[in-house]
Amino acid sequence: MLDAAVRLVRQKGFAATTVDDLCAAAGVTKGAFFHHFPSKDALGEAAADYWSATTGALFASAPYHAHADPLDRVLAYLAFRRDLLAGDVSEFTCLVGTMVQETHASKPGIRDACDASISGHAETLEADIEAAIAGRGLEPDGWDAPGLALHTQAVLQGAFILAKAKGNAAVAAASIDHLRRYIELLFQSPGRTAHHE
Amino acid sequence: MLDAAVRLVRQKGFAATTVDDLCAAAGVTKGAFFHHFPSKDALGEAAADYWSATTGALFASAPYHAHADPLDRVLAYLAFRRDLLAGDVSEFTCLVGTMVQETHASKPGIRDACDASISGHAETLEADIEAAIAGRGLEPDGWDAPGLALHTQAVLQGAFILAKAKGNAAVAAASIDHLRRYIELLFQSPGRTAHHE
DNA sequence: CAGAACATACCGACTGGTTGGTATGTTGTC
């Protein structure tokens, strides 16, 4: 049922997804729906939490953590995100990024659940960024690890919007490449030679 | 009427904005609405076009074009975008970015109008980026001016999503700062000293 | 210039279908 919600909301948005749609897609009746969720909004929050849990598990078990160097882990994370851009647009875009656009002003519960999902995911990057900063003796001027972690999420969310507008993943991949280039440049101490690309 | 549409859709999204809402906000009757627009979807397309026109005029007359150096114009554009992050979230976020999320799969007309708005705006940056590349004798490796222009729009759109999730503009400003830093690093030839910041 | 014929802009009650939600069964299980 939550899977159906994720699928439909990613395709049509939250407001345009009706409870009847949801029930039909999940193969349950309306009675069952309202047995489990007190309202459609509650389903929205539950879907956001479910999204946090499933994507959290996906990223926790992803191979990019294996790299010894923390910066390599961050760059491998981006490569992993890039590899996920496959299939139809609605299959790789972000549920909570979509929902928060519609609900940010009118449904605080859903908005907060979406924020928790995005911010929580960003936090999983902070330790690696922090370690990369410390490991290279960098002294960031005007930025820090939490801020850079959030910026990566902003780039990804924006990449999804462009992909939706253009109907293809290529433009999103290009933005991720720019983000990778940025991080490489950031962590290139002034005197060092460029990374091999 | 189009102003009311922009305001309401930015607040609630396209699907959640009803024609009656629109009429009440614009002070017109339903008869008048359907006299001017054959359908709600047509209003959506018209609103996207109106958005292209009004934002186009805003940016065309903005002061950032005055700089002599093309790279300075690009950086001043970003400073201008940063300055626009004032007031309520729904007052500085992007209409077409919001609409395309909901309509990309089901309403091709609106999606294309949104794409035209974003892509058209990105194109206004291309000449300056191109001139900055040429003026510095840069030989971009793996990127070009149109791609970087689109990336700026991705960052801005993503910044808006984070601002909506967190309910404040600060996180969006931070992402624009990262983008500015990226562009500064990109245009810093390997041997040159860093820009004053 | 008078007046018929037509066009445009608008009104608001109405409609058929849809919406989120409820009230009341029925079924399976401990």
Add this chain to the structure above:
DNA sequence: GACAACATACCAACCAGTCGGTATGTTCTG
């Protein structure tokens, strides 16, 4: 038989869109 997990039937509110009608031009014709 008690209680959770459903199913069915239903409702009032709401939705986009329609339709008959009006008021105000505009154009054409003699």
